[in-house]
Amino acid sequence: VSGSFIAIDWGTTNRRAMLVEGGEVSRTLREGRGASVLKAADYPAELSAMRDTLGDHPVLMAGMVGSNIGWRAVPYVPLPAGLPALVDGLDWIDARTAIVPGLMFRADGEGPARGDVMRGEEVQLLGAAAAGMVPADALLCQPGTHCKWARLEGGAITRFVTALTGELWALLRVHGLLARQLGGEVSDGPAFREGVREGARRDLAASLFGIRASALLGLRADEDAASFASGLLIGADVAARLETEPDAAVHILADPALGRLYGAAIEALGGMGVAVDSEAAFVAGITRIWELTA
Amino acid sequence: VSGSFIAIDWGTTNRRAMLVEGGEVSRTLREGRGASVLKAADYPAELSAMRDTLGDHPVLMAGMVGSNIGWRAVPYVPLPAGLPALVDGLDWIDARTAIVPGLMFRADGEGPARGDVMRGEEVQLLGAAAAGMVPADALLCQPGTHCKWARLEGGAITRFVTALTGELWALLRVHGLLARQLGGEVSDGPAFREGVREGARRDLAASLFGIRASALLGLRADEDAASFASGLLIGADVAARLETEPDAAVHILADPALGRLYGAAIEALGGMGVAVDSEAAFVAGITRIWELTA
Numbered sequence: 001v002s003g004s005f006i007a008i009d010w011g012t013t014n015r016r017a018m019l020v021e022g023g024e025v026s027r028t029l030r031e032g033r034g035a036s037v038l039k040a041a042d043y044p045a046e047l048s049a050m051r052d053t054l055g056d057h058p059v060l061m062a063g064m065v066g067s068n069i070g071w072r073a074v075p076y077v078p079l080p081a082g083l084p085a086l087v088d089g090l091d092w093i094d095a096r097t098a099i100v101p102g103l104m105f106r107a108d109g110e111g112p113a114r115g116d117v118m119r120g121e122e123v124q125l126l127g128a129a130a131a132g133m134v135p136a137d138a139l140l141c142q143p144g145t146h147c148k149w150a151r152l153e154g155g156a157i158t159r160f161v162t163a164l165t166g167e168l169w170a171l172l173r174v175h176g177l178l179a180r181q182l183g184g185e186v187s188d189g190p191a192f193r194e195g196v197r198e199g200a201r202r203d204l205a206a207s208l209f210g211i212r213a214s215a216l217l218g219l220r221a222d223e224d225a226a227s228f229a230s231g232l233l234i235g236a237d238v239a240a241r242l243e244t245e246p247d248a249a250v251h252i253l254a255d256p257a258l259g260r261l262y263g264a265a266i267e268a269l270g271g272m273g274v275a276v277d278s279e280a281a282f283v284a285g286i287t288r289i290w291e292l293t294a
Numbered sequence: 295v296s297g298s299f300i301a302i303d304w305g306t307t308n309r310r311a312m313l314v315e316g317g318e319v320s321r322t323l324r325e326g327r328g329a330s331v332l333k334a335a336d337y338p339a340e341l342s343a344m345r346d347t348l349g350d351h352p353v354l355m356a357g358m359v360g361s362n363i364g365w366r367a368v369p370y371v372p373l374p375a376g377l378p379a380l381v382d383g384l385d386w387i388d389a390r391t392a393i394v395p396g397l398m399f400r401a402d403g404e405g406p407a408r409g410d411v412m413r414g415e416e417v418q419l420l421g422a423a424a425a426g427m428v429p430a431d432a433l434l435c436q437p438g439t440h441c442k443w444a445r446l447e448g449g450a451i452t453r454f455v456t457a458l459t460g461e462l463w464a465l466l467r468v469h470g471l472l473a474r475q476l477g478g479e480v481s482d483g484p485a486f487r488e489g490v491r492e493g494a495r496r497d498l499a500a501s502l503f504g505i506r507a508s509a510l511l512g513l514r515a516d517e518d519a520a521s522f523a524s525g526l527l528i529g530a531d532v533a534a535r536l537e538t539e540p541d542a543a544v545h546i547l548a549d550p551a552l553g554r555l556y557g558a559a560i561e562a563l564g565g566m567g568v569a570v571d572s573e574a575a576f577v578a579g580i581t582r583i584w585e586l587t588a
Contacts, residue, residue: 076511104511112488114504115511146471146503162507163499164471171465177440177458194406202496203534205457205527209440210408213456217370217398217409233499240497 005058006050007286010065011120012036019054023287027054035064043071047097060286062100063120066091076104076117082156083126083285087292100289105160116162121148124253124278127285129155133276139247142278143234143254143262145170149241165237169230177212184226188264191224195231196265200239207232234265242271253278299352300344301580304359305414306330313348317581321348329358337365341391354580356394357414360385370398370411376450377420377579381586394583399454410456415442418547418572421579423449427570433541436572437528437548437556439464443535459531463524471506478520482558485518489525490559494533501526528559536565547572 008017013034019027029050038046047059066074074091081103089101102119121142128134129152136155142148145166151159173182186192198207211229214220220228241250249272252259256275263273302311307328313321323344332340341353360368368385375397383395396413415436422428423446430449436442439461444454467476480486492501505523508514514522535544544560546553547570557567 106511106513111491113513114508115513116504116507117510147499161500162503163497164503165499167470168499168502171469175465175469176461197405203457203530204498205441205459205462205531206455206534208462209456209458210410213410214408216411217400219400219407219409236497237499240500 004055005060005290006054007283007290008050008059008061008063008065009120009123009282009286010035010061010063010070012064012069015063015065017050017054018283019057020283020287020290025283029053035067035070038070040071058096058290060090060098060100060290062123062282062286066099066102067119071099074099074101076119077101079103079105079160080153080156080158081122081126082154083130083288084292085156086122086126087289090289090293098293100286103157103160107159116160118148118150118160118162121150122157123285123289124281125150125152125157125285126155127283127288128251128253128276128281130288131281131284133281133284134251134274138251139241139245139249140251140253140276141241141262141266143252143258147237149245151245161241163237163240165233169233172208172229173226178208178225178229181211181215181222181225182229184223186227186230186261188261189227191220191227192231192261192264193268195228195233196235196238196268198228199232199235199237199265200269202236202239204232204236207236230261231265234261235269238262238265238269238271242266242269248272249274251276253281298349299354299584300348301577301584302344302353302355302357302359303414303417303576303580304329304355304357304364306358306363309357309359311344311348312577313351314577314581314584319577323347329361329364332364334365352390352584354384354392354394354584356417356576356580360393360396361413365393368393368395370413371395373397373399373454374447374450374452375416375420376448377424377582377586379450380416380420381583384583384587392587394580397451397454401453410454412442412444412454412456415444416451417579417583418575419444419446419451419579420449421577421582422545422547422570422575424582425575425578427575427578428545428568432545433535433539433543434545434547434570435535435556435560437546437552441531443539445539455535457531457534459527463527466502466523467520472502472519472523475505475509475516475519476523478517480521480524480555482555483521485514485521486525486555486558487562489522489527490529490532490562492522493526493529493531493559494563496530496533498526498530501530524555525559528555529563532556532559532563532565536560536563542566543568545570547575 266273560567
């Protein structure tokens with residue numbers, strides 16, 4: 001029974017609560033009640049309702065639940081950080097309910113300090129390493145609205161960078177000059193690959209206008225514009241990372257569709273994409289944290 | 295009297311009609327009735343009203359009035375193009391009313407064709423050269439929603455590129471993660487210059503997320519975020535151009551505030567910005583076109 005707990009991946013727009021028994025997920029609740037629609041005072045009742053459904057077990061939560069738009073702001077843990085550092089940084093709401101901290105990265109090199117933050121992704125990243133799903137020294141990529149690229153060394157995260165690639169995509173698809181061209185389906189193919197190569201030129205504002213110009217000049221079929229634009233944004237992201245990271249292999253934690261696009265871009269730019277089951281990595285990570293608290 | 299005509303710079307959101315007499319502007323009408331709020335059928339009456347006000351003179355129009363969202367689509371003139379090519383491409387509505395064509399650039403190098411278009415900016419660019427406001431061989435920059443960079447050789451435009459730098463700025467200021475940080479005033483100063491240097495890394499999606507991370511980590515005062523972000527976008531645009539253009543001097547045609555920001559970015563990245571009076575350049579260009587039609 002000490003092996004049973006509820007793991008909650010509680011993000012901005014959705015949450016997923018899993019009953020974990022002996023390291024296996026026996027039941028899952030997926031709901032749209034993310035941090036963006038909840039007030040801090042709502043969380044105790046939300047959690048009680050989940051315990052009513054999944055059983056009165058200890059709870060470990062990760063994600064935006066631990067931010068200033070969530071239940072309460074849990075201090076970021078600095079790098080380098082492995083799973084033990086996350087355990088040390090757990091924020092205990094009560095003796096059987098805790099929030100996993102996020103990570104921060106601050107680089108004081110020449111010029112002004114640079115920094116980055118993550119909250120929620122750290123469980124997947126470190127869980128993948130703990131479970132042997134990725135090597136202890138590896139480059140990991142979590143595509144999404146805010147794409148995370150993390151370097152693991154000895155099973156700990158030693159640096160990471162976030163690119164708001166998915167957010168740019170979402171903005172361009174709805175607002176501004178290109179919106180009416182970008183509504184189509186995105187798929188890997190010649191237009192996507194062409195976009196990836198264009199994106200690797202790292203001249204995004206000019207390449208984006210080129211989408212409009214190409215339509216006006218009849219240089220590209222309009223039904224290919226969305227795939228080209230997606231390739232452009234992903235290509236720019238991937239090219240910037242491959243330039244600074246020594247690894248050719250990139251371990252991708254993503255839903256299959258987006259993961260395939262990133263994998264195609266990585267391969268087109270000389271790397272090698274390796275798909276990793278991101279849900280299994282989360283379960284592995286949160287379970288290991290749970291075991292370390294025992 | 296043959297020296298008198300009405301020049302109209304008729305863009306997407308605004309128009310400016312000038313009575314030009316003997317090469318000098320004697321009267322100007324500025325109105326918000328741009329192509330985005332007019333239907334093609336509206337133009338004859340709009341023009342009549344302007345002639346009622348400014349006098350019954352011949353009319354030369356430039357800008358989006360000649361596009362498929364304007365009065366009628368005037369075919370683009372291919373590069374290289376000087377003022378005589380614009381005259382050859384004039385679209386005559388009647389014997390005393392014409393629309394100046396835009397320009398197109400198509401580069402068939404390795405891989406898929408690349409192209410670009412402009413409509414309206416060509417009059418300023420070529421007018422600046424014709425009036426001796428810039429050298430006949432020069433790099434010109436017109437900052438704005440869609441920033442144009444044009445290379446002049448022998449007084450003709452031989453290539454150009456458009457970056458939607460200003461449009462990205464407008465999108466990020468209103469929508470998405472950074473909107474609430476970017477509402478402040480933009481001015482040249484340490485934060486802007488820091489943004490320019492960050493932008494020169496050409497890793498826009500990551501640098502933009504860094505604005506949010508820096509706020510969460512207290513690395514930059516929030517009142518500096520708008521200046522930093524503006525510097526970031528302008529710096530990325532400038533760095534991409536200075537990398538491929540051999541000129542150190544960039545002739546900037548812009549309103550003074552935006553022109554100063556581009557000038558500061560150009561100088562921070564090793565170039566030299568030279569301010570050019572863009573309204574005078576337009577008048578010089580449209581007057582020279584008018585003279586060539588005589």
